Amino acid sequence: xxxxxxxxxxxxxxxxxxxxxxEDILEDFERKRQNGELLIQKTQxxxxxxxxxxxxxxxxxxxxxxxxxxxxxxxxxxxxxxSAKIGAVEEYHTITLPSPCIVTTSAMRxxxxxxxxxxxxxxxxxxxxxxxxxxxxxxTKEGQ
Numbered sequence: 001x002x003x004x005x006x007x008x009x010x011x012x013x014x015x016x017x018x019x020x021x022x023e024d025i026l027e028d029f030e031r032k033r034q035n036g037e038l039l040i041q042k043t044q045x046x047x048x049x050x051x052x053x054x055x056x057x058x059x060x061x062x063x064x065x066x067x068x069x070x071x072x073x074x075x076x077x078x079x080x081x082x083s084a085k086i087g088a089v090e091e092y093h094t095i096t097l098p099s100p101c102i103v104t105t106s107a108m109r110x111x112x113x114x115x116x117x118x119x120x121x122x123x124x125x126x127x128x129x130x131x132x133x134x135x136x137x138x139x140t141k142e143g144q
Contacts, residue, residue, distance in 0.1 A: 050086065050097070051108075054116045054141065067136065068126040070118050072111055080105035083115040084140050097140045113141050 032038050036045070057069040065071070073082040083106035084097050097113070106115060117138040119130065130136060 046086075050084075050114045051112045054111045054113055056111050056116065064129045065119065066127050066129050067119055067121045070116050070141065072109075072115055073117065073138075075105060078105065080107055081109055081115045082117070082138075083108065086114065097142075099140065101140060116141050 036042070054070070056071060074080070082103055085102040085104045108115060118141060120137045120139050121128070122135050122137060
């Protein structure tokens with residue numbers, strides 16, 4: 001004759017520690033969610049920021065490009081646009097592009113922070129037309 005010493009309602013083992021652990025995990029999740037620290041929230045913020053539509057400098061009638069203009073650079077042969085490379089979300093401590101950053105090409109043609117560059121002079125000049133042979137730098141735009 002077998003006698004059961006425990007009924008189905010009796011908890012056996014480290015049940016209290018298991019309950020405390022589950023509560024700690026839930027509290028940690030809620031805190032991270034409130035502070036926007038969840039990976040999905042970071043990813044969403046990064047994507048919203050880097051793919052937000054940007055305005056390019058309006059094309060002038062004389063088609064001159066000046067220092068300070070914001071442009072897309074297109075590869076005519078492949079029809080791709082020069083873009084900042086986006087790595088793993090964990091690499092980003094903010095929702096802006098790191099500086100300096102690696103560039104690549106992308107088929108995405110809509111101007112956004114990822115593929116819009118500001119042409120700057122190494123000397124810090126602005127609103128001066130760029131002539132053939134002038135040295136210039138490409139600067140990524142900062143996100144909000």
